[in-house]
Amino acid sequence: MRAIGLRALREARGLTQRQLAKDIGISQNYIPALEGGARRPGPGVQERLVKYFGCRFEDLFQLVLVNPETSQEQVLQPTGQKPSVTRR
Numbered sequence: 001m002r003a004i005g006l007r008a009l010r011e012a013r014g015l016t017q018r019q020l021a022k023d024i025g026i027s028q029n030y031i032p033a034l035e036g037g038a039r040r041p042g043p044g045v046q047e048r049l050v051k052y053f054g055c056r057f058e059d060l061f062q063l064v065l066v067n068p069e070t071s072q073e074q075v076l077q078p079t080g081q082k083p084s085v086t087r088r
Helices: 006-012 017-024 030-035 043-053
Strands: 063-066 072-076 084-087
Touching (some): 006 030, 017 030
Antiparallel strands (some): 063 072, 072 084
């Protein structure tokens, strides 16, 4: 899971990483880790972010399956959209 839309939504609201972390009750170091792809949000953080921004899950997150043998990635799309496959 990648938080692909987090930075754009945060910046569109004029929020600092520190302010967003405070508003949703998480460590201020967690936001840059999410935005940079170093951390994956758990279900509780996912829910808080979706509620906070009042957006769809897909606006914030991208689900990715990685084949451990080939490192090939498959991005899971919402229903009705074609999946994309890339190599790492």
